[in-house]
Amino acid sequence: MAIAVISNLVVRYGTKTAVNDLSVEVPEGCTGLLGPNGAGKTTLLKTLLGFLVPTSGSGQVFGLNTRTDGLKIRQKIGMMPEMDCHIPGMNAVSFVSYAGELAGMPASDALQRAHEVLEYCGLGEARYRNVETYSTGMKQRIKLAQALVHGPKLIFLDEPTNGLDPAGRDEMLALVRNISASREVNVLVSSHLLPDIERTCDNVIVMRSGKIVRQGSMQDLRQTSGVQVEVEMYVETPPFVQELERQGVTMLNQTANLYRFGFPDDTKNAGKIIFESAKRVGGQVRGFKPATRSLEDIFLEAIE
Amino acid sequence: MDFDIPPKQEPKPQGSPIADLSYRNYNGELKTRGLRWWVISWAMMKLLKKNVGFWITSALVFLIYFLNGVQLYFTSNMPAGMNPFGGDEKTKFTLTFFQVNSGTNLLLFIIALTVGSGAISADNKANALLVYLSKPLTKADYLLGKWMGIFFTLFLETFVPSLILYLYCLTSYLDKGFLKNDPMLFFKMIAAACVPAAMHASLLVGASAWSKAPRIASVFYASLYFGSLVVTGMVFGIVYRGDFERGQEVLKLSLSGMMDGIQQIIYHVTIKNPMATLAIPSPNLIVPLAVGLCVAGIAAARAKINAVEVVKG
Amino acid sequence: MIALENASRWYQQVIGINDVTCQIPPGMTALLGPNGAGKSTMLKLITGQLKPTKGRVQVLGQEPFANPKVYQKLGYCPEIENNYDEMTGYEFVTLMGAMTGIPSATLKNRVHEVVEMVGMTVNAGRKIGGYSKGMRQRIKVAQGIIHDPDVLILDEPMNGLDPVGRREMTKVFLDMAAAGKCVVVSSHILYEVEAMTSNILLMHRGRLMAQGNVYHIRSLIDSHPHRITITTSDARRLAAKTLDLPYVLGVKFDSHDPRKLELETHSPHLFYSAFPDIVLEGGFVVENYESPDNNLEAVFRYLVNG
Numbered sequence: 001m002a003i004a005v006i007s008n009l010v011v012r013y014g015t016k017t018a019v020n021d022l023s024v025e026v027p028e029g030c031t032g033l034l035g036p037n038g039a040g041k042t043t044l045l046k047t048l049l050g051f052l053v054p055t056s057g058s059g060q061v062f063g064l065n066t067r068t069d070g071l072k073i074r075q076k077i078g079m080m081p082e083m084d085c086h087i088p089g090m091n092a093v094s095f096v097s098y099a100g101e102l103a104g105m106p107a108s109d110a111l112q113r114a115h116e117v118l119e120y121c122g123l124g125e126a127r128y129r130n131v132e133t134y135s136t137g138m139k140q141r142i143k144l145a146q147a148l149v150h151g152p153k154l155i156f157l158d159e160p161t162n163g164l165d166p167a168g169r170d171e172m173l174a175l176v177r178n179i180s181a182s183r184e185v186n187v188l189v190s191s192h193l194l195p196d197i198e199r200t201c202d203n204v205i206v207m208r209s210g211k212i213v214r215q216g217s218m219q220d221l222r223q224t225s226g227v228q229v230e231v232e233m234y235v236e237t238p239p240f241v242q243e244l245e246r247q248g249v250t251m252l253n254q255t256a257n258l259y260r261f262g263f264p265d266d267t268k269n270a271g272k273i274i275f276e277s278a279k280r281v282g283g284q285v286r287g288f289k290p291a292t293r294s295l296e297d298i299f300l301e302a303i304e
Numbered sequence: 305m306d307f308d309i310p311p312k313q314e315p316k317p318q319g320s321p322i323a324d325l326s327y328r329n330y331n332g333e334l335k336t337r338g339l340r341w342w343v344i345s346w347a348m349m350k351l352l353k354k355n356v357g358f359w360i361t362s363a364l365v366f367l368i369y370f371l372n373g374v375q376l377y378f379t380s381n382m383p384a385g386m387n388p389f390g391g392d393e394k395t396k397f398t399l400t401f402f403q404v405n406s407g408t409n410l411l412l413f414i415i416a417l418t419v420g421s422g423a424i425s426a427d428n429k430a431n432a433l434l435v436y437l438s439k440p441l442t443k444a445d446y447l448l449g450k451w452m453g454i455f456f457t458l459f460l461e462t463f464v465p466s467l468i469l470y471l472y473c474l475t476s477y478l479d480k481g482f483l484k485n486d487p488m489l490f491f492k493m494i495a496a497a498c499v500p501a502a503m504h505a506s507l508l509v510g511a512s513a514w515s516k517a518p519r520i521a522s523v524f525y526a527s528l529y530f531g532s533l534v535v536t537g538m539v540f541g542i543v544y545r546g547d548f549e550r551g552q553e554v555l556k557l558s559l560s561g562m563m564d565g566i567q568q569i570i571y572h573v574t575i576k577n578p579m580a581t582l583a584i585p586s587p588n589l590i591v592p593l594a595v596g597l598c599v600a601g602i603a604a605a606r607a608k609i610n611a612v613e614v615v616k617g
Numbered sequence: 618m619i620a621l622e623n624a625s626r627w628y629q630q631v632i633g634i635n636d637v638t639c640q641i642p643p644g645m646t647a648l649l650g651p652n653g654a655g656k657s658t659m660l661k662l663i664t665g666q667l668k669p670t671k672g673r674v675q676v677l678g679q680e681p682f683a684n685p686k687v688y689q690k691l692g693y694c695p696e697i698e699n700n701y702d703e704m705t706g707y708e709f710v711t712l713m714g715a716m717t718g719i720p721s722a723t724l725k726n727r728v729h730e731v732v733e734m735v736g737m738t739v740n741a742g743r744k745i746g747g748y749s750k751g752m753r754q755r756i757k758v759a760q761g762i763i764h765d766p767d768v769l770i771l772d773e774p775m776n777g778l779d780p781v782g783r784r785e786m787t788k789v790f791l792d793m794a795a796a797g798k799c800v801v802v803s804s805h806i807l808y809e810v811e812a813m814t815s816n817i818l819l820m821h822r823g824r825l826m827a828q829g830n831v832y833h834i835r836s837l838i839d840s841h842p843h844r845i846t847i848t849t850s851d852a853r854r855l856a857a858k859t860l861d862l863p864y865v866l867g868v869k870f871d872s873h874d875p876r877k878l879e880l881e882t883h884s885p886h887l888f889y890s891a892f893p894d895i896v897l898e899g900g901f902v903v904e905n906y907e908s909p910d911n912n913l914e915a916v917f918r919y920l921v922n923g
Contacts, residue, residue, distance in 0.1 A: 085433075150439075165650075272902070
């Protein structure tokens with residue numbers, strides 16, 4: 001079931017057409033929004049938020065019309081912007097409860113909920129300190145908290161792991177995964193870091209030059225045709241490749257000691273063929289797994 | 305546009321000894337939009353609590369009112385002619401209130417800068433507008449909230465001490481004709497308190513919206529305020545050669561002069577001091593001018609906020 | 618090309634880096650570490666913005682602090698935003714190029730060359746104030762490489778670039794490293810770093826934790842035995858067979874997927890040699906066979922978290 005539907009959207013800024021006849025359905029769950037810079041992602045988000053009056057076409061979010069019900073839509077949406085944004089002079093608790101009050105929560109509810117959300121986002125005692133003293137990781141967390149505080153049904157995350165170190169990135173992605181797994185909130189993530197999207201999203205929308213060029217569930221998109229297997233050898237082993245080719249296996253790709261092979265369609269036990277061939281030529285197999293198309297490949301192919 | 309959402313019933317929790325602290329959404333009540341701007345105004349005013357400069361200036365304002373009260377006390381028994389205000393019995397009290405309003409105008413300006421220069425510029429600097437505009441708020445709500453924050457602060461700064469003074473006079477000078485001579489004084493007081501509050505609020509939201517930092521907005525507005533004073537003073541000196549009788553209209557064209565002038569119109573008193581008689585200025589010029597400036601300030605703020613992109617490309 | 622010898626730098630009481638000794642050879646090296654580890658301090662020392670409070674820092678044989686001779690051969694692409702909003706991209710890169718001493722005869726061509734390398738030919742005529750994040754990043758890289766430096770220091774160079782841009786920029790840096798320049802990349806995006814180089818320099822709390830080839834480092838981390846996950850229809854029987862191998866330390870099953878098993882070993886090489894025989898003799902059908910932690914992220918996690 002789609003939570004947002006855009007139909008035949010046309011948006012022009014003066015003489016420039018940002019988006020021309022765009023139609024998309026945003027599914028439930030966690031969706032990644034990808035596209036090169038200038039693809040129209042920002043325009044899409046602004047339309048969904050009810051900020052843009054399009055030249056023609058319509059948009060619907062949770063059944064509400066984006067042209068007329070912008071305020072009601074924003075009641076149900078939370079936004080985690082990419083840029084740092086905080087209200088000066090406040091600590092995390094005041095900031096998040098202020099955000100809740102701005103969305104219409106009664107003051108006592110806002111405060112209680114602010115604490116709950118900050119706890120969930122992993123901000124402990126630090127929540128009583130002034131926001132200006134926070135590290136990047138903490139700032140990202142309160143940005144997420146202020147987006148969640150009023151209980152939106154959809155949150156937009158714009159580059160949620162910006163500036164985070166690897167540990168922080170893991171935690172943020174786990175948090176996003178948890179939130180969408182709770183099934184109470186739908187998530188739309190916009191990021192240039194494709195592995196982040198791979199880790200958190202169930203669906204993907206790829207945009208280019210104001211149009212949707214690819215859309216689908218992560219599982220479907222990553223299917224390969226035929227039986228493809230990625231094999232990691234200890235070192236580069238050309239005799240191994242030849243041995244496999246002798247048995248009707250084609251080598252599709254190679255990067256140093258990593259190979260991707262295409263097996264005959266009726267292959268049931270690719271592992272056996274791999275182990276036997278390696279043994280025959282004296283090579284050491286370090287791993288193999290069914291190949292999936294990486295999101296990067298899907299992306300690059302989609303925008304060609 | 306009413307979206308009161310009644311609270312949903314939460315399902316009864318299971319009887320597990322370990323609490324489920326995983327994420328749950330908020331399904332509680334959401335208030336109407338009607339008073340959303342007040343949240344913004346109140347947040348602005350709360351910021352003042354920690355500002356030492358604000359409390360010191362406020363204390364000075366109260367002090368001036370207090371001193372005027374003392375002066376009233378000492379002069380209440382003097383015959384009319386010796387009244388240092390130069391007014392007669394009838395207008396003595398009204399004149400006092402006008403003088404004290406005028407006298408605190410500079411302090412009010414300082415308080416205005418304290419509360420107002422950061423109003424929108426601090427948000428600009430910290431990109432806080434991204435937060436505001438992603439909530440179910442219109443730009444009008446935001447602007448109203450900021451404007452009311454400044455207005456309300458300044459209004460209270462004038463109204464509260466005036467009220468205290470008024471009550472003092474009411475209890476002490478009823479027999480001296482306090483209420484009788486000017487029954488509308490209470491309402492004049494309220495109106496007069498609104499004047500500098502509204503002007504500062506309107507111009508400051510404009511200055512603040514166009515500045516990237518509170519300091520810049522302060523400098524800009526201060527130059528406007530004092531600059532207008534200097535320019536009108538120069539014109540007064542050069543053209544009218546210090547002749548108060550003919551040139552006082554010019555003096556009323558600076559920002560502070562306008563506030564003074566409109567307050568004088570409200571209180572409807574003439575001031576006689578040794579140098580000249582300051583008649584009630586004609587409202588034809590300064591009232592439209594003041595209103596125009598207010599509108600310009602608000603429009604400038606609105607224009608600038610409209611240009612903010614919530615989602616950057 | 619870059620050498621630190623017992624270099625320490627502190628800011629009053631706060632330690633930036635603590636007694637670091639290392640040599641960074643030509644080629645691509647990754648500088649990694651959690652926030653606050655001392656990476657920025659180290660970069661500032663190398664680019665000559667700071668002097669070490671103790672010890673020595675040398676770049677191309679000389680101390681870099683306030684040393685124009687070093688600056689001529691050093692390119693730096695910092696993380697911070699630049700604010701030359703009023704200039705066009707061309708003007709900015711030309712200015713930076715002129716400051717490094719490129720003679721004006723060759724400057725113009727070089728500017729065009731470099732702008733093309735970073736993919737900004739179309740947009741370099743516009744003012745920087747109108748640039749997106751990715752465009753600003755590209756211009757920053759352009760000014761860093763315009764004078765063809767021997768040492769290039771990059772701090773989060775891909776920030777704001779879309780996946781296509783990231784690929785293009787990676788190629789530019791790899792080409793420079795292959796040409797013999799010393800390229801140091803500091804980044805938090807580990808999967809990207811992994812695609813560029815296996816040579817790492819890991820900092821933690823101001824100290825140098827590890828230096829060298831990441832796979833070699835992995836093999837030396839004793840406290841975390843190698844984990845290998847296997848997915849097969851007959852997991853328990855296969856697990857029983859692997860227990861015959863003396864260097865298998867433990868086997869774990871997955872509560873959600875009964876076909877998955879994970880085993881630990883201190884001797885991965887021996888295991889990899891012996892495992893195929895077990896599979897072939899037992900007639901197992903193995904679908905998945907991989908080591909989830911033989912990568913940069915795992916090494917990073919083990920070293921930083923202990």
